[in-house]
Amino acid sequence: MESLVFAINAVVPIVIMTALGYFLKRFGIIGKNFSKEGNRLIFKIFLPVMLFTNVYKIENLKSVDLGHVFYSAAAVLIIFAGAVVLSGLVTKEGAKKGAFIQGVFRSNYALIGIPLAGSLFGEEGIAAAAVLSAFVIPLFNVLAVAALISFGKGKEKVNFSEILAGILKNPLIQGVAVGFGALLVREVFVAADISFRLFDIGFVSKTAEYISAMTTPFSLIVLGADFEFSAVASLKKEIGFAVAARCAAVPLLGIGAALLLFQNSFSGAQFAAIAALFSAPVAVSSVPMAQEMGGDVTLAGQIVVWTTVFSAGTIFVSSFLLKAAGIF
Numbered sequence: 001m002e003s004l005v006f007a008i009n010a011v012v013p014i015v016i017m018t019a020l021g022y023f024l025k026r027f028g029i030i031g032k033n034f035s036k037e038g039n040r041l042i043f044k045i046f047l048p049v050m051l052f053t054n055v056y057k058i059e060n061l062k063s064v065d066l067g068h069v070f071y072s073a074a075a076v077l078i079i080f081a082g083a084v085v086l087s088g089l090v091t092k093e094g095a096k097k098g099a100f101i102q103g104v105f106r107s108n109y110a111l112i113g114i115p116l117a118g119s120l121f122g123e124e125g126i127a128a129a130a131v132l133s134a135f136v137i138p139l140f141n142v143l144a145v146a147a148l149i150s151f152g153k154g155k156e157k158v159n160f161s162e163i164l165a166g167i168l169k170n171p172l173i174q175g176v177a178v179g180f181g182a183l184l185v186r187e188v189f190v191a192a193d194i195s196f197r198l199f200d201i202g203f204v205s206k207t208a209e210y211i212s213a214m215t216t217p218f219s220l221i222v223l224g225a226d227f228e229f230s231a232v233a234s235l236k237k238e239i240g241f242a243v244a245a246r247c248a249a250v251p252l253l254g255i256g257a258a259l260l261l262f263q264n265s266f267s268g269a270q271f272a273a274i275a276a277l278f279s280a281p282v283a284v285s286s287v288p289m290a291q292e293m294g295g296d297v298t299l300a301g302q303i304v305v306w307t308t309v310f311s312a313g314t315i316f317v318s319s320f321l322l323k324a325a326g327i328f
Helices: 002-026 034-056 066-090 094-105 109-150 160-169 171-191 202-225 233-262 268-279 286-292 297-324
Strands: none
Touching: 002 109, 002 202, 002 297, 034 109, 034 171, 034 202, 034 286, 066 094, 066 109, 066 233, 066 268, 094 109, 094 233, 094 286, 094 297, 109 160, 109 171, 109 202, 109 268, 109 286, 109 297, 160 171, 233 268, 233 297, 268 297, 286 297
8 A cells, every 4th residue: 555655646746737737728728829838948948957957966976876877878779779660660651750769769857757756766866867867868869869850851861960960959968968067167176176166156056946946847737738639540550559669668678677687786766767767758848859850740749648648657557566566
């Protein structure tokens, strides 16, 4: 019973905030352009600031467990490769392939994963997830850009310069990169015995904290407002395979392999970060990225909607089983 209550407490707040956005839109409290404008604000401002803050709050570079990072990155790369193969079996259209691949491997880690890790293991879970996010979120975005540009509409061959430009212009990657730059400067200050820190500036620290704190609830409301439960009939096959892969196969592989290989090596906080990474639905930012890079926007949006709906069950089962197994 304790494990059941624990799992419910981890999942229900996410569902409630998403449902709030859906009903606010349904009852006309927020307008039809709210989702589009909100997603742009999240993608270009809120998420980069939150990611910068999470990276800068890493205690020091020595606190990074490379084994934990390497396992997570390797699992993401294996899942990405599997998604590429599966996309060729599900559809022959390039634009759909890009959206499908992104819909399978890319986790909504920043918005749902990190707070979920906190629900599972408190502040230690958030800290472990924040460290991991500094590495996997750039990886997600690099792979997403590569997939969307490679399989975009009218693409006959891979344009590596276009892929590189897309990577460098991505706000999420920029946020993490600036965070690492500030972290390295802080390490230099520590070595030089200089006491000044960026967040010693009160208004900088407060502004970053305000934006970071509002990013998750606001993004979940925007996500709910963007829900449309009328799946396009012609996309049922692609949606079905993507949801099954994202909500069943991906957590089974990512979490299951970690339990088999590293149950005695990873801490409870690190397992919370892994569970959040592979149980979370597809990132909301996958939709605007698909639009800008020639992917199928309709398919991308439907995958976000339905993986978010079914991920409630995935998160519940994952957290319940890990709690029952004594990991938490």
